[in-house]
Amino acid sequence: MRELFFTWVAVLYLCAAGSLQAGAPVVSNVRAAQRAGTGLVDIYYDLASPSNALTVSVAVSTNSGAAAFNAPAASLSGDLGSGIAPATGRHVVWNAGTDLAPLYFPNVKVRVTADDSGAPIPPPSAGMVWIPPGTFVMGSPASEAERYSDEVQHTVTLSHGFYMGKYAVTQGQYLAVVGNNPSYFQSVDAYGNPISPDLNRPVETVSWNDATNYCALLTQSDRAAGRVPSGWGYRLPTEAEREYACRAGTTTAFHFGSAIHGGMANFYDYYEYDAAIGDIYVASPSVPWLPRTTTVGSYAPNAFGLYDMHGNVWEWCQDWYGAYPTGSVTDPQGPASGSCRVIRGGGWGYSGWVCRSAYRDYFNNPAYRYCLIGFRVVLAPGQP
Numbered sequence: 001m002r003e004l005f006f007t008w009v010a011v012l013y014l015c016a017a018g019s020l021q022a023g024a025p026v027v028s029n030v031r032a033a034q035r036a037g038t039g040l041v042d043i044y045y046d047l048a049s050p051s052n053a054l055t056v057s058v059a060v061s062t063n064s065g066a067a068a069f070n071a072p073a074a075s076l077s078g079d080l081g082s083g084i085a086p087a088t089g090r091h092v093v094w095n096a097g098t099d100l101a102p103l104y105f106p107n108v109k110v111r112v113t114a115d116d117s118g119a120p121i122p123p124p125s126a127g128m129v130w131i132p133p134g135t136f137v138m139g140s141p142a143s144e145a146e147r148y149s150d151e152v153q154h155t156v157t158l159s160h161g162f163y164m165g166k167y168a169v170t171q172g173q174y175l176a177v178v179g180n181n182p183s184y185f186q187s188v189d190a191y192g193n194p195i196s197p198d199l200n201r202p203v204e205t206v207s208w209n210d211a212t213n214y215c216a217l218l219t220q221s222d223r224a225a226g227r228v229p230s231g232w233g234y235r236l237p238t239e240a241e242r243e244y245a246c247r248a249g250t251t252t253a254f255h256f257g258s259a260i261h262g263g264m265a266n267f268y269d270y271y272e273y274d275a276a277i278g279d280i281y282v283a284s285p286s287v288p289w290l291p292r293t294t295t296v297g298s299y300a301p302n303a304f305g306l307y308d309m310h311g312n313v314w315e316w317c318q319d320w321y322g323a324y325p326t327g328s329v330t331d332p333q334g335p336a337s338g339s340c341r342v343i344r345g346g347g348w349g350y351s352g353w354v355c356r357s358a359y360r361d362y363f364n365n366p367a368y369r370y371c372l373i374g375f376r377v378v379l380a381p382g383q384p
Contacts, residue, residue: 025049025114027056029088032110039097045112046088055082055115057231058092062100063107071108072099074230081232081381082121083133083161084114124227128163128379129305136244137251139324140358144253145278151358155328156240162380164237164245167296167307168315169214169375172199174206177217182206184371190291190349201293202313202374208341208366211236211316211375218377228379236318237378239360240332242344246310246357248303253356254310255302260352262287265311266294273352280352293348310355313374314343321362340365347372 029046043058058080060071075095084090092112123130139153175181182205189195206214212235219233237245252258253275262269262285269289272280297307319334319342334342340362346355349372353359364373 025054025086027112027114030110030112032108034096039095039100041094041096043092043094043110043112045090045092047084047086047090047114049086049114054084054086056080056084056090057113057115058094059111059113060094061107061109061111075099076231077233077382079160079381081160081229084381085133085159087159121229121232123163124222124379127166129166130161131164131241131245131304132161133158134244136247136249138240138243138358140253140356144275144356144358146273146353147356147358148360150323150360152324154324154326156244156332157328157330158241158244159331160380162237162241162378164241164304164306164378165376166301166305167376168202168313169211169377170200170296171203174203174214175199177214177221178210182210182369185292190371195292198295200295200297202296202308204293204313204371204374205369206316206374207369208236208316208364210369214375215377232379232381234377234379236316236375238332239317239319239334239342239344241378242315242317243357245304245306246302246345248306250303250357253358255357256300256310260310260355262289265299265308265346265355266290266348267311267346267355268349268351271351271353273356275356278353290348309345310357311346311350312348313345314347314361314372315345316373316375317342317344321360343373 026048027045032041032043034041047054056079058073058076060073062071073094075098076092078092079090080092135155135157137153138156140147140151141153171181171183183203184205185195185201186197187194215234215236222228223230246255248255254260256264258276259274260267261272262282269285269287270282272282274280293312299308301307302309320338321340321342322335322338325332341364343361343364346359
């Protein structure tokens with residue numbers, strides 16, 4: 001089989017929504033190069049606009065643009081799709097080896113287009129909520145009672161908007177995509193007492209590997225059905241995305257304030273919590289503790305419209321666990337490698353202080369399964 005390679009005769013630099021006018025988005029300094037010995041092509045561009053939420057697309061021609069830019073280019077990831085903020089050095093990776101036959105193409109052009117409408121793609125279902133790009137302070141202040149030393153505050157900018165599941169993935173959703181329901185809480189609670197089946201409880205007893213496999217299968221099926229465009233896919237949230245989405249603009253220990261009490265979330269409410277005090281032991285909770293998960297959406301949502309960001313089940317994040325970066329960062333992805341993946345949010349069997357927005361847990365390796373751990377998905381341009 002011959003190696004796939006290209007001769008880049010030209011690159012189209014500039015495209016905007018409609019005719020170019022003052023204030024329209026401008027794409028410039030586009031450059032592309034194939035990685036030696038691979039079918040991967042790196043495409044870089046600079047993006048300028050007064051808008052902070054652009055939709056970027058990439059098209060390819062294999063005949064110098066003499067005909068339409070309609071060469072197969074579905075395997076794209078990186079800085080494309082909606083919610084892209086202006087910046088220099090934006091990066092897209094095209095897996096040309098997947099999209100094109102292994103042949104020599106001497107006249108390839110790439111077109112990068114920016115649209116300033118700012119509108120994300122239509123959501124594939126009512127269960128997804130659009131989370132706009134933004135900047136927030138990640139971690140907890142030194143004054144927050146019972147905080148851990150790994151919650152060092154630092155400023156994070158998320159330059160891309162993304163969709164996030166309004167709820168944790170349910171047993172019914174997992175069953176429909178994967179074909180089985182591994183959850184412990186199907187017919188009994190943690191003590192073995194019978195409970196009514198409810199496929200709207202969050203799926204649990206899933207590993208990080210299980211969760212990422214679900215994302216891959218859902219991406220495949222939704223693309224095939226035309227519910228999401230090529231270049232978009234489902235994945236787990238990064239740790240920064242999870243905390244940003246949980247806080248929804250707040251700076252307190254929880255998105256609903258500085259304290260958590262029984263009835264505010266599904267947690268072990270024998271131990272409530274106040275950020276100024278710490279643990280608050282409650283001998284007889286006014287809202288009886290449930291030794292099991294509850295139906296998703298049983299408690300009030302945050303300002304983004306996301307439910308159960310505190311309690312019910314822990315949720316897997318994409319990142320390996322590691323020390324936070326120092327200073328201000330943009331789109332952090334966590335360490336490149338590690339032994340434990342991050343989980344966030346607390347769960348039905350944990351005290352209130354563990355359910356804080358900034359709390360991180362990291363004792364779980366990617367194959368670990370437990371009836372306290374589930375996940376929710378993100379839908380965004382690119383692949384995990």
